[in-house]
Each structure stands twice: as C-alpha cells, then as structure tokens.
Amino acid sequence: MKKLIQFFAIIGLLPFALFTSCEKIEKADKVFLHGKIYTVNEQQKWAEAVAIKDNKIVFVGNDKEIENYINSATEVVDLGGKMMLPGFVSGHDHLISSNWMKAGVELFDAKSKEDYLQMIKEYADSHPEEPIVFGYGWNKDTYGGWPTAKELDKAVPDRPAMIFDFTIHDMWFNTKGLEAGGVTKDSPDTVPGMSYWRRNPDGSPQGVGVEIIWLEAYIKAGAWNPAKMMKESQEVLYNKSASTGMTTVINQGLITPNLMNFERYKKDMVYSFEMLDSLDKIGELKIRTFQNYVYKNSDFDVDEFVADALKLKEKYNSDRLRLHGIKIHPEGNWNSNTSLMLENFSNIDSKGVSGVGQDKLMEIHLKSNRNGLDVHTHVDGTATTRYTIDAIEASIKEGNTAARNVLQHYFWTHPDDHQRVLDMKIPVNTTPLFGSDWQGQATDAYKFMGKHRTENYYMRYTELPVHEGHNLSISADVPSSPVNLVDPLFSVEGAVTLQDPQNENSKPFPTTKTPMQVEQAIKAVTIYPAWQARMEDKIGSIEVGKYADFVILEENVFEAGLRDIADIKVHATIMDGKYTYQKENDGNLTNTGSKHKVFLPKELGCCEHGHPEHLHNH
Structure with a gap:
C-alpha cells in the first residue's frame, strides 16, 4: 500500500x-x-x-x-x-573625427606627376565655390620625388590648396596655402628630421610639411571647423564601418589638428565623448567605442596627461563608450625616413628620429600602468620597437602584470626583439595592407631598409598566431587606409594572402613570410581585439551570456577563395541585439513566415505531453 x-x-x-x-x-x-x-x-x-x-x-x-x-x-x-560571425572588432582605427582628412579629390589612381596635377586641376576647376582645395593620396615615389608649391600652383593658382599624402602624415601646399597658413622661412621645425618643413636652400618652405608639422597651418588657414567636421566625420565613418560588420572599435586616438596643443586637444577629447555619449543615450551609437588618449608631443607633462585621461575614464567607462588607455605616437613613417632605427636606413646616412624619447616611453608606460591604463604604442622603427618592449618588460617587473600594453603596427622588428615579444606574449596590432605591395611598399622596403632587413625584420606578425597564447589583431587603420577599405574582411584577405586585395596583379609580400590561416585571421578581427579592449568576456565570440553582437554574411568565409574574401558582402550587422546595418532589399533573411513557418505553441507553451510544440515547414 x-x-x-x-x-x-x-x-x-x-x-x-x-x-x-x-x-x-x-x-x-x-x-x-x-x-x-x-x-x-x-x-x-x-x-x-x-x-x-x-x-x-x-x-x-x-x-x-x-x-x-x-x-x-x-x-x-x-x-x-x-553565415553568422561575432560582430567584428577593430583593434586600430580612427573613426571619430578623421574623415576631414579625406576631403576633396582622391589621387590613388594617379601614375605620374602629370596625373596628379591634372586630377587636382580638374577638381579645382569643377569646384570654384570651395575656398580651399583639398585632396589626398599622393605618393612621392609615384610623383617622382617630393612635390613643391610651385608645381601645385599650376593646378590651383587662385586660392589655397592643401593635399594629404597617402599616409595622411604629410601635406602638400601651394603658395597661397603656405601664405594662408602663415608658413615662412622663419617657421620652426617641431622635431628636425622627423616633423619638419621641406625647404629651399635659402630656408623658405618648398611646399611639403612632413609628419603633421602642418597642423597649425591648417588651423590658421581657417580649414578646421570642429563642430561641423567632427560630427560629419563620425556619422560617415560609423555608418560605413557598421555596414562592414564592425560592432566595436578601439579608436587609437582622436585625430584633430589640435593634436600637438594639449589645452586645445583636451577640449576636442571632451567634445568627442560628449558627442558619442549623446548618441548612446538615445540608442544611436552604432559601434562600441573604446578611445585612447594620444601622446604625441613630448612637451606634454606625463602626470597631467595621465590624470586627465583618468578623469575621462571615470566619466566614460561603460561597455559601449569608454576612455580605454593611452596611445603613444613617438615617430613618423619608415618610408619617409622619420622612424627611429637601430641601424642606418639603406637610402640615407641616418637612423631616423623619435619625437618621444626612450625615457619618456618608459615613464608613460609605468605611470599609466600603475593607474590601470593600458598603453598602445605606434612602433614603426626597430629602435622604437625595442625601447617600447623595454618599457613593457620594466612595467611587468615592477608588478603591473595585469596591464595589456599593445604594440601597434609592428613593421620593423629586430629578430632578438621579435623573440622577446614571443616570450612575453606581448599583444600586437597591424594592418596587412601596409605590409603588402600597396602603393609601392614592397619596392620601398628594399630601397629604405635593404634585402636582409626586408626578409628578416619586416611584418613578422604572421608568425605570432602559431604560438600558443599569443594575441594578434588586424585592422585597417583608417584614415591611413582609405575609408572604403575599413572592412575587416579586407584585412582578413590581406593577412591570408599577403597581397593587396584591391589589386588583382598584387604579388605576395614579404616573400619570406607564411600567410595566416583563415581561422587565425577571423580571430584577429573578433576575439583577439576584444581581449585588447578588455571585453573578451562580453564580445568577440558567440557564447551564452555575451552581448548580442553579430555580423551576417552573404557567403561562408571558409568556402570562399582566399582572393575573394574581401568581396563577401555583409547582409546585416547587429550590436547589442539591434540592427545597425541591413542590406537594402534583403528579402533573403525572413522573419516568421516565408521560408520558415513557426506554429506557435499551445496556451501554456507546451503540448499535451509537456514538450514544446514548434513544427517547421521548409
């Protein structure tokens, strides 16, 4: 019983x-x-x-x-x-205010000096209402040497002209542009040999400002309108990036003409956060933004700089908008001889120059890490790379073991220092396009650095993923890359082919390197940069408990040809569970009905046996 x-x-x-x-x-x-x-x-x-x-x-x-x-x-x-993937994460782009550098005529297709001048003239003639003629994309190698103001006068004789080079570090002025910017023979060079005006024998400016010395001239000429240009730039760049599947960016520094003036730059930083925060509060911030504070001018007091960064972090520290850390930009570009090397360049009797010295690199790392700020450093030359690794190692030995300091670019690295990066598992970000034969980079590598260094020091990032526990992210670095190349899949194709995805005749370079595998490259635009942003427990993979950040692709990345990856179309992007981009006239992703019918469950959500009753017709 x-x-x-x-x-x-x-x-x-x-x-x-x-x-x-x-x-x-x-x-x-x-x-x-x-x-x-x-x-x-x-x-x-x-x-x-x-x-x-x-x-x-x-x-x-x-x-x-x-x-x-x-x-x-x-x-x-x-x-x-x-195909669905985690939302793409950029470890290095400048999306908030950099589109002002992409105004005017695009010059990437020019093949000669004559092409450049003709394209600029045609643009100027067809835009008589513009008070300043802008453009971007010239390359001194394609031009046949450094351009001059007198040559640009032939294309634009009647008003100022200011034309960015393809790296966005150097600017070409015509005579009226120099006059409007107040540039004369008495204008000082910020860092001789690195940030300077190219000059005639009498000291007068030839027409090119190297490594952002032109910033003040740009402002003085009346070209900078922050309220208008920063807002427009953010809107264009965030919309474009969302359309490529990007849901998160580490914005590696706010790029404005006030970069070298601390008081004005602080105001720009505050404005940028207020602008993004206002979008976030109304649900219109399309990309999670973790911004780094740029240290470019060695005259800035480090204690004051770190303190100001901490104030911003205290105010903006959410999973959608945050002051993340410090970005050090100590030098220029190797292919303009403005990076610091351990050995002389092959084309000149010089090791280059750094604007932020070895001691300052050490000080910034230690003081930032002690205060919980990660440091991301632009390392272009072999000496800068070594000194930055020294600073990271010293910070670790001091006890700052939780710091996630990242080497940005990682172009030229001495083999001894590369081994140190492997041993200490120092994270890295780079741009595959910059290591390819794009814009003559392959030719320049041999010219500026010689055969031995090109084959043994250059772009060794592809070796990092095969070492367990190593963290590598890849990204476009807009605006140094054209805005239309911000697509993370463009960087993925570049990493797995070592070629320029937009050039069908591109050859793999460097020839001594082994490309990344597709799976490695996917991690380099998802979980690895998520880790660099200290968000790996919340984004970067599709797992229960993480944020609903996704990208939906038209094709399977693993089934596409390696040279076709950059052409895969994004169908939709979702951040925080909301669409930030949907392909027009999609018709292929269907809600309830269409290809997938959902027969809703009975009254209590269960069938008579207590099991869900959803039947599907395909």
Whole structure:
C-alpha cells in the first residue's frame, strides 16, 4: 500500500514537473536559425541557431533545441544558410573625427606627376565655390620625388590648396596655402628630421610639411571647423564601418589638428565623448567605442596627461563608450625616413628620429600602468620597437602584470626583439595592407631598409598566431587606409594572402613570410581585439551570456577563395541585439513566415505531453 501511495504521488507530480521544466527556459526576444554560425568559441565552433533576450545571448545550438526559446512574442529570423560571425572588432582605427582628412579629390589612381596635377586641376576647376582645395593620396615615389608649391600652383593658382599624402602624415601646399597658413622661412621645425618643413636652400618652405608639422597651418588657414567636421566625420565613418560588420572599435586616438596643443586637444577629447555619449543615450551609437588618449608631443607633462585621461575614464567607462588607455605616437613613417632605427636606413646616412624619447616611453608606460591604463604604442622603427618592449618588460617587473600594453603596427622588428615579444606574449596590432605591395611598399622596403632587413625584420606578425597564447589583431587603420577599405574582411584577405586585395596583379609580400590561416585571421578581427579592449568576456565570440553582437554574411568565409574574401558582402550587422546595418532589399533573411513557418505553441507553451510544440515547414 505504501508503494502504491508513492506511485500515485509521483504520478501526481508529473504534470507539475513537466510544466515547470518547460517554463524554466526563458523565451527569447529574437532567434536566428538555419544558419552556418561560426562562434569563435573553441568549445563549440559551429552552430545552427542563436537566441537572444534583451541584448544578451541566451542560447547557442541547433535548430531543434532553439524551439524551446520561441513563443508568440519571439521574432524568428531564418538565416537561410547564411553565415553568422561575432560582430567584428577593430583593434586600430580612427573613426571619430578623421574623415576631414579625406576631403576633396582622391589621387590613388594617379601614375605620374602629370596625373596628379591634372586630377587636382580638374577638381579645382569643377569646384570654384570651395575656398580651399583639398585632396589626398599622393605618393612621392609615384610623383617622382617630393612635390613643391610651385608645381601645385599650376593646378590651383587662385586660392589655397592643401593635399594629404597617402599616409595622411604629410601635406602638400601651394603658395597661397603656405601664405594662408602663415608658413615662412622663419617657421620652426617641431622635431628636425622627423616633423619638419621641406625647404629651399635659402630656408623658405618648398611646399611639403612632413609628419603633421602642418597642423597649425591648417588651423590658421581657417580649414578646421570642429563642430561641423567632427560630427560629419563620425556619422560617415560609423555608418560605413557598421555596414562592414564592425560592432566595436578601439579608436587609437582622436585625430584633430589640435593634436600637438594639449589645452586645445583636451577640449576636442571632451567634445568627442560628449558627442558619442549623446548618441548612446538615445540608442544611436552604432559601434562600441573604446578611445585612447594620444601622446604625441613630448612637451606634454606625463602626470597631467595621465590624470586627465583618468578623469575621462571615470566619466566614460561603460561597455559601449569608454576612455580605454593611452596611445603613444613617438615617430613618423619608415618610408619617409622619420622612424627611429637601430641601424642606418639603406637610402640615407641616418637612423631616423623619435619625437618621444626612450625615457619618456618608459615613464608613460609605468605611470599609466600603475593607474590601470593600458598603453598602445605606434612602433614603426626597430629602435622604437625595442625601447617600447623595454618599457613593457620594466612595467611587468615592477608588478603591473595585469596591464595589456599593445604594440601597434609592428613593421620593423629586430629578430632578438621579435623573440622577446614571443616570450612575453606581448599583444600586437597591424594592418596587412601596409605590409603588402600597396602603393609601392614592397619596392620601398628594399630601397629604405635593404634585402636582409626586408626578409628578416619586416611584418613578422604572421608568425605570432602559431604560438600558443599569443594575441594578434588586424585592422585597417583608417584614415591611413582609405575609408572604403575599413572592412575587416579586407584585412582578413590581406593577412591570408599577403597581397593587396584591391589589386588583382598584387604579388605576395614579404616573400619570406607564411600567410595566416583563415581561422587565425577571423580571430584577429573578433576575439583577439576584444581581449585588447578588455571585453573578451562580453564580445568577440558567440557564447551564452555575451552581448548580442553579430555580423551576417552573404557567403561562408571558409568556402570562399582566399582572393575573394574581401568581396563577401555583409547582409546585416547587429550590436547589442539591434540592427545597425541591413542590406537594402534583403528579402533573403525572413522573419516568421516565408521560408520558415513557426506554429506557435499551445496556451501554456507546451503540448499535451509537456514538450514544446514548434513544427517547421521548409
């Protein structure tokens, strides 16, 4: 009799048990199913379906299991076999205010001096209403040497002209542009040999300002309008980046003409955060933004600089908008002989110059790390790379072991220092395009650095992912890359081919390097830069508990040809569970109905046996 009572007691509890077991699963706001979902999670690399509640992922698995998360209020999105990845994360771009450097005529297609001047003249003639003629993209090698103001006068004789080179570090003026900017033979060079005016024998300016010495002239000429240009720039760059699948950026420094004036630069930083915060508060910030404070002028007091960064971090420190750390920009570019090398350049009797010396690099790392700020350093020349590694090592020995200091660019690295990077697992970011034969980089490498260094020191980033625990991110570095190349898949193709994706005749370079694997390159635009942003537990992979940041692609990256990856179209981008980009006339991603019918569950969400009742017609 006792056993019979127990039996009926158990039977009596069954409906309640079945009911509560069904109700334990929280229904999702939105589910995606029938997809090829690459999660970047080593414990579960692939899935068919994902469920989200509010802005978080609540399920990752197969199409059958996702049924448990659907009720009448759930939006069901049929991926139709499309590929989903975590939202792309950029470890190095300048998206907030840099589009002002891309005004006017684009010159990348020019093949000679005559082409440059003709393209500029045609633009100026067709835009008579513009008080200053802007442009960008000239290359002194293609031009046949450094351009001059007198030559630019032939194209624009009637008003100022200011034309950026392809790196956005150097600017070419015509005579009226120099006059408007107040540039004369008495104008001092900021850092002789690195940031300077190219001059005639009598000391008068020839027409080119090297390594951003032109900033004050740009402002004095009336070219800078921050309220208008920063707002427009942010809107253009964030919309463009969202359309490429980007959901997060480490903005490696606010780039404005006030970069070398601390008081004015502080105001620009405050303005940029206020602008982004206002967008965030109304739900229109399309990209998570973690911004670094740029240290470029060695006259800036380090203590004051760090203190100001900490004030901004205290005010802006969310998972969508944050002052992240410090960016040191100590030098220029190797292919203008304005980076600091351990040995002489091959083309001149000089080792180059640094604007932020070895001692200052050490001071900034130690003081920043002590205060919980990571340091990201532009390392272009071999000496700068070594001194930065020294500073990182000293900070670790001091006890700042939680710091995540990152080497940015990693162009030229002595083999001994490369081994130190491997040994200490120092994280790196680079731009694959800059190491390819784009804009004559391959030719310049041999010319400026010689065969031995080109084959043994240059762009060794591809070797890093094969070493366990090493962290490498890749990105475009807009505006040094043209804005239209901000697409993370463009960088992925560059890393797995060592070629320029936009040039079908590009040859792999450097020839001594092994390209990255596709899986490695995908991690370099997702989980690795997420780690560099201290967000690896919240973004960078598709896992339960992380934010609902996704990109949906038209094609599977792993099935595309290596030279076709950059051409894969983005179908949609989702950040924090909301669409930030959708391809026009998509028609292929379907909500409830169409390819995927959802028969909603019965009254209590369970069938008569206590199991979810979702039947699918394909």
